[in-house]
Amino acid sequence: MPDLSKSEPTPEQFDRLIEELISGRIERARYRAWEIEFLLDLEHCPLPSRPRRESILRQYQKAVHAEMENGVLPRMKLSEYLKSRTTDQGASKPVQKSAGSAPSRMRRTR
Secondary structure (H helix, E strand, C coil): CCCHHHCCCCHHHHHHHHHHHHHCCCCCCCCCHHHHHHHHHHHCCCCCCHHHHHHHHHHHHHHHHHHHHCCCCCCCCHHHHHHHHHHHHHHHCCCCCCCCCCCHHHCCCC
16 A cells, blocks of 8 residues: 555645645644655745745645646646746846946946
8 A cells, every 4th residue: 555645745735735834824743745845845945025925825836736637746846836937037038238238247346
C-alpha cells in the first residue's frame, strides 16, 4: 500500500493550506510531507505585504489547479511560480530608450 502522507495533495488539501496561509490561522500540529515542503519553500520566497501576498497566493493556487486538472506531477513549487512570473514580466515589458542615454544598468552612480 503506498504511503499517502508523501503523495501529492488533492485540490481540497491544497486549498485548505492556502486558505490557512491567507487567513493567517494555521492551528494544526500535524502536516503531510508535501505541506512541510511547501512551507519550507514559502519561507525562502520573497513575498510582499499582505494584500499583494494574498493576490499572489491566489494566482499560484489557480496555476496549481490548472496543473492538477492536466495531470501534471509533481506540482509546481511556489518559488518556481514566482521565478516564472518574474521572467514573464521581464520579457513582456518593452525596453524604453531615450536618445543619448546609456541603459540604466550601464549608468555610473556616484
